[in-house]
Amino acid sequence: xxxxxGQGAVVVLAVAIIAAIIGAAAVYFLMPMPPVKExxxxxxxxxxxxxxxxxxxxAIEALISVxxxxxxxxxxxxxxxxxxxGFVMKTLMKSLVLAGEAPDAFQMHVGYEGQPYYDAGYLExxxxxxxxxGWADVMPSVLVDSCKFDDEFYMVPVNIxxxxxxxxxxxxLDAAGIDPATLTTWxxxxxxxxxxxxxPPAGLESPIAVARGWVHHHILEQIIAGEGAxxxxxxxxxxxTSATDPKLLNALETYKTYLSYCNEDRESLVDWPEATAKVxxxxxxxxxxxxxxxxxWLLTGKVFGTEWGAMAVPGTSGMWGLCSDAFQHCSGVxxxxxxxxxxxxxxxxxxxxxxxLKKGSIPARTDVDPTPFNVYQKDxxxxxxxxxxxxxSVAHGTGAPEAFASEMWDIAATFATKLDVSATAKAITDAxxxxxxxxxxxxxx
Ligand code: GAL
Numbered sequence: 001x002x003x004x005x006g007q008g009a010v011v012v013l014a015v016a017i018i019a020a021i022i023g024a025a026a027v028y029f030l031m032p033m034p035p036v037k038e039x040x041x042x043x044x045x046x047x048x049x050x051x052x053x054x055x056x057x058x059a060i061e062a063l064i065s066v067x068x069x070x071x072x073x074x075x076x077x078x079x080x081x082x083x084x085x086g087f088v089m090k091t092l093m094k095s096l097v098l099a100g101e102a103p104d105a106f107q108m109h110v111g112y113e114g115q116p117y118y119d120a121g122y123l124e125x126x127x128x129x130x131x132x133x134g135w136a137d138v139m140p141s142v143l144v145d146s147c148k149f150d151d152e153f154y155m156v157p158v159n160i161x162x163x164x165x166x167x168x169x170x171x172x173l174d175a176a177g178i179d180p181a182t183l184t185t186w187x188x189x190x191x192x193x194x195x196x197x198x199x200p201p202a203g204l205e206s207p208i209a210v211a212r213g214w215v216h217h218h219i220l221e222q223i224i225a226g227e228g229a230x231x232x233x234x235x236x237x238x239x240x241t242s243a244t245d246p247k248l249l250n251a252l253e254t255y256k257t258y259l260s261y262c263n264e265d266r267e268s269l270v271d272w273p274e275a276t277a278k279v280x281x282x283x284x285x286x287x288x289x290x291x292x293x294x295x296x297w298l299l300t301g302k303v304f305g306t307e308w309g310a311m312a313v314p315g316t317s318g319m320w321g322l323c324s325d326a327f328q329h330c331s332g333v334x335x336x337x338x339x340x341x342x343x344x345x346x347x348x349x350x351x352x353x354x355x356x357l358k359k360g361s362i363p364a365r366t367d368v369d370p371t372p373f374n375v376y377q378k379d380x381x382x383x384x385x386x387x388x389x390x391x392x393s394v395a396h397g398t399g400a401p402e403a404f405a406s407e408m409w410d411i412a413a414t415f416a417t418k419l420d421v422s423a424t425a426k427a428i429t430d431a432x433x434x435x436x437x438x439x440x441x442x443x444x445x
Contacts, residue, residue: 043074045338048096049107050089052082053273055295059359063158066354067345074338079103084271085214085396087409097122102330104339105346109397110146110157110324112441116402117330118149124329125152126343135347138365142390143324146398155326156347159361162380163290163321163393164222164313167276167297171307172285175201186226186254186314193261196285207261209276209284210416211269217395217412219258219288224251226315229389229445236392236399238439243426252421258288259416267417280308288313290323290396294360294376304375320387323396324364389445401438407431 045067051060057080064076081089086107093106097117108114117123130136130153136144139157147155166189168180176196183189193207210219225232227247234240240248263284269275276293278284280300287293297308304310312319327346329339345351352363357372362381370378384390392399394408411431415424 041335041337043338044077044335045071045074045105045342046077046079046103046334047105047342048079048081048089048093048103050081050083050086051107052080053271053292053296054299055358055360056292058299059295059355059357062354062358063345063351066348066351067342070345071338071341074341082271084273085218087214090397090406097330100332102333104333104335105327105329105342108155108326108328109393110143110155110326111392111398112401112405113397114154114326114328115149115438115440117328118154122330123149123154124331125154126156126329126340127153129153129156129340129343133344133347135365138367140364140366140384142322142392143364146324146392147326155328156343157324157326157364158346158352159325159356159359160364160384161290161292161323161325161359161361161396162384163218163323163396164225164288164316164319165291165293165310166286166288166313167279167293168286168309168311169279169282169284169307170305170309172196172201172204172282173309176285178285180309180311183311184314184317186257189314190257190261193286197261201282203282204285205278205283206263207285208258208263209269209278209287210259210262210266211272211275212267212416213271213413214395214409215272215275215289216416217408218290220251220255220412220415221393221395221408222288222313222316222321223254223258224248225319225321225391226254226313227251228315229319229391232389232391233443233445236394236443236445238400238404238432238436241429241432243422243429245425245429248425248428249421252415252424255415256419256421259419290321291360291376291380294374295358296360297376298358298360298374310376310379318386318388320384320390321393322390322398323393324398325361391445392443399443401435401440403438404431404435407435 049060051057081092083089096102143157147153173180178192183192196207224235231247272289275287276296279287302308327343333339349368352365353368356363362377370381394400394405411427
């Protein structure tokens with residue numbers, strides 16, 4: 001006979017199963033748990049910069065080599081974004097940072113360029129690092145101040161570039177009988193250009209070389225500085241607001257004359273290295289450019305003083321146009337330890353020596369041994385120390401609010417094709433007025 005399982009037995013069995021499950025669960029939850037492993041930071045450093053010319057590439061490679069010698073296990077992933085003065089990269093960086101995709105560090109100029117990031121809360125203060133590394137004791141105060149917002153540090157500068165340099169091919173000038181030492185005024189300079197135009201030495205295509213785009217803003221800025229330190233101070237403090245300001249009009253007239261001696265193909269030259277190459281090869285005699293151009297001359301092995309030379313842009317002797325490249329630490333970067341290690345190398349003696357030797361600039365630190373540097377750079381170190389006026393570049397992010405600086409790129413580029421002095425003076429002063437609320441710093445030059 002089949003034995004039926006009674007209802008009572010079913011209940012007993014169910015209770016036993018439930019008890020067993022609860023017991024097993026209790027044992028599981030009471031067991032000591034292995035510690036939750038924190039997500040480990042990868043051995044990767046992500047970097048963005050716009051150093052793509054020969055000299056620039058050599059400089060960033062040298063800096064990365066110093067980093068690699070200290071942190072050999074870290075893979076450095078660089079993303080170079082072509083476009084001088086960062087005219088492409090700056091826009092790209094803004095969108096990456098906004099999207100929470102900031103790299104571990106990216107090239108940025110000291111001063112105003114960091115302000116929008118700071119205002120929006122994307123930068124982390126690195127004051128502790130500045131103190132532990134002692135950077136404020138070994139860098140010039142104008143630079144130290146430009147790395148701060150509201151008394152905290154947010155950037156580490158790697159160099160000091162000079163913007164107001166007139167470069168020349170000495171071999172060409174010698175052939176034309178022109179002594180560069182006499183070219184301290186615009187009149188003397190344009191007279192030399194006239195000589196080169198009417199009786200050009202073999203191979204010369206135009207007295208001056210220039211490329212398109214942001215380069216026009218760079219040059220116009222140096223000419224504006226040539227109107228005097230007081231005028232430039234007003235300019236960066238947002239006080240040049242009259243479209244009939246005689247100094248502003250004069251600067252534009254001077255630039256118009258300058259352009260009349262430039263290469264005809266200038267609007268097809270993609271960026272500054274192509275203009276610099278024209279001077280190096282003797283197709284042009286002069287160019288106004290920052291001393292990243294020295295990085296290109298250095299690669300040629302030509303001798304400074306004999307084959308190439310440099311002097312202050314007419315009207316700016318004793319003045320130094322300040323452009324300085326820096327890196328920062330954005331909040332929420334993927335590899336914060338790597339970012340801090342990178343900043344340490346950027347601010348180190350060893351890093352700055354390696355980078356600047358190739359870059360054409362001088363170290364941001366004043367305690368780097370000058371012995372291995374080129375004559376141009378040794379002269380630059382002395383000139384910076386002796387400068388009566390250090391004026392911050394707008395074209396290179398430091399001197400004026402971003403809103404104004406980016407407008408100026410377009411205004412100067414438009415001027416170079418339309419050559420309309422009064423319309424440009426109006427556009428510049430309108431842009432100054434539109435950015436009034438953003439002028440939060442008062443420069444004393
Ligand atoms: C500047 C930058 C320099 C150099 C130059 C040309 O803005 O500070 O390091 O790269 O642009 O691209």
